[in-house]
Amino acid sequence: MHEEELAEIVENLRLVGSDVSDVEVKKAEGGLPRSARETLVAFANTRGGTLILGLDERSGFTATGLSDPAKMSSDLAAMCAADIEPPLRPHIGIHDFEDVTVLVAEIPELPAHRKPCFSRGAGMSQGCFVRVGDGDRKLTSYEVQLLLANRGQPREDEAPVPGTGPADFDAALVTAFLARLRTRRPYAFSELDAVSALRRAKALVRDENGADVASVGGLLALGSYPQEHFPQLMLTFVHYPTTDGADTTTGERFVDNVVAEGPIPVIVRDALLVVRKNMTRRSVVHGAGRADIWQYPEAALREAIVNALVHRDLSPEARGTQVQVEMYPDRLTVRNPGGLFGPVTEDRLGEEGISSARNAGLLRVLEDVPLPGGTQAICENRGSGIRTMINALRAARMSLPEFKNRVSTFSVTFPNHTLLGEETVDWLKSLGEHGLSESQCVGLAILREGGHLDNQTYRTETRVDSRVATQELRDLIARELVVQTGNRRWARYRLAPALLPAADAAPITGPRRADRRREILDALRQGERSRLELATATGLTDQTVARWLRILRDEGLVETTEENVRNPATRYRRTGKIALGEDGEM
Structure with missing residues (x-):
């Protein structure tokens, strides 16, 4: 160090x-x-x-x-x-x-x-x-x-369930499952009868006596009523009246309280139905018009619920804990037993190529089990579920979810507010900045809402990689929209003071950014100067000076004394071209 x-x-x-x-x-x-x-x-x-x-x-x-x-x-x-x-x-x-x-x-x-x-x-x-x-x-x-x-690949989903057999499976789910297997994977399954196909898919396994019994994963994916054997492998939904839970003033413990049971396809369907019943609709800005959308995008909720059910810990120690969905006035949380597995970490969720399955056998079965009444498979978005969740939230102009990974639990929390609502969009337009990326707009909106940003938080909230995050944060500094405190791993970012309204004052809505051309050109009147010398002379940050030097070079008003513009020691000078409006010279 x-x-x-x-x-x-x-x-x-x-x-x-x-x-x-x-x-x-x-x-x-x-x-x-x-x-x-x-x-x-x-x-x-x-x-x-x-x-x-x-x-x-x-x-x-x-x-x-x-x-x-x-x-x-x-x-x-x-x-x-x-x-x-x-x-x-x-x-x-x-x-x-x-x-x-x-x-x-x-x-x-x-x-x-x-x-x-x-x-x-x-x-x-x-x-x-x-x-x-x-x-x-x-x-x-x-x-x-x-x-x-977690040192190896868990196999709890392939464990036999004593006292079960093919008769414990839901006939409709099995029929749909086998039809998809024989169509999508004909080499492995087209010639097999039903029992043989279920064995190969690990939905049926041999018990210690050599009899065909359902595996834990097979029963959860295809069973008619898995809770007969595992009473707590279900999902609970509770809608609380206040942000802290029960309403202590009225004694109201909850607005709604529902248990979703059955195989995973049925639990997913019923959980989405009960969440939709408890949701309201909101109006968001889309282009020149408005659109009414659900309080939480259904695609995002679906992925969160599926992930919780599929990637939960299925070890005997965790079979007494259910997947929980909790709705509060300001947020909705989906929680499951068992933290992230394998190389996946909180800050890498949603990255291309980053995927790992705790229950690989269960996941493989659910890739070919459709939702009841539909054709889309439960785990059709394998490896892209988090990206689907994020894209759905971005389309709804909402804050991205908060992921919390612990050794024994994993949760995803959706904030109940539109990050890029009408007021925020108007505020961003009032800044007069062209060329801001969507992720930069999200970062500014987070800061405007009172949040904080560092490089990791920026990557997590916007789902851009480290290189892009660094470039975009530097650009926001150069535009004088944010200021940086600390360096390297301790760098933190906040809104520039000019963007912060005074206490009890209305938010700033007018143009705020100064044109720095004059200051740069005035500093070059004394002759050639490097970028660092210009920053010292003008009191501007190095990023801001670099940005305006690029603009002035493109306009033909300044030029470098050497080819390498990336070198901080490169010196700049004025050209013979006159800038419009400069001290009466133009």
Whole structure:
């Protein structure tokens, strides 16, 4: 870690006023604290992180230093190697910081096939931790089992269900399923009878006595009533009257409370019906007109519900937990047991080529099982369900969902408001900025609503990649629409002060952007200058100067003294062409 990056980390901690999810600070006045072991384990089990020894959080992250940093480094390395399983190999550095010496250890996240990480002294059942907020939380025995199961491909969906057989399947679903199999995969299924085809699809498996019984996945996908064997493998819908749940003033616990049972195709159909019954319609701006749409786009809801039912944990420990859909006045949440599986992470959801299935057998069956009364298969959008969800929300001009991944649960929450509503669209038009991308408009709308942005949040909310996010945020800075605080990993973005209305004042609606041509040209009157020199002379940011230099070059008003315009040291000068309106010269 560079000294500048350490300074930025500490500056951010002082600004926030507490540790953050990927940085932990300890004073370590009396030697290496035992609690460091929990933090090391938690970082390795979550997303990695940085441990800083020699700062005092209680005194505002004052740099107190270490009396013997070399011994501290040796003790920390020994703890990582001898006290933690699997052993960790963090990058440990000793730094001079604010006239004292501190120690910085950077701990990478362990790959899934090596988790869980745990303290050897406490053992796996008691010594596993994850990072939650600014603290370390001990994992439950169920969460530990999940991490162990995620080392390979879970097979709970292929487990036999004793006491079942072909008679437990829904005849209509089986008929539709086999017809699609024989049409779409004739090489593997066209010549097989019904039982043989169900065996090959793993909907039927052999029990310990060699008899044909339904698999867990087969029963959930095709069974006439799976809850006879698994009472809690269902979906519950609750519509709460207030944002906090029950209405304490009237005693009203819920507006609606419904249980959806049956095979997954029936649960999906019934869940969508009950959500639609509880939704209202809203008016949004589309071009020159308006359109009435549902409170939440049905395509987005469908993908969220299907994902929850298909990718939920099916291990015996989780079979007592149902998929939950909760509607509040300001949001709707879909939650399932079991976090994300495989290489998928929250910030990579929806990316091309990023897909992983906890219940691969169940998913494969549902690719050929249609919704009751329709022809579209339940999992027809395999690998693109999240993108379908996002596209549906964008088309409705709504905020993108919030994904929360925990070891034992995964949830998606849809905010109940139109991010790009009529007022916001009018505000964006009033800025007078041409060429803004849709993702830039979304970013500005988030900031206008009081949200915050960093590079990761921008990528998550707009679903653009890191390269595009960096370019678009730089362009917003250059346009003087946002300002940046911090650098690199600690960079944060907020609306430019000129876009913020005064307290109790109406929002700014008039043109706001200054034309910076005159300032750049005036600064070049004294002769050739580099971009940095122009930024110093005008008081503008480097990005803003670069933007207006491009415009002036395109207009033929300035030129470079060399070919490489990407070099910050490249110098610029005025041309002989006169800019219209410049001090009476034109």
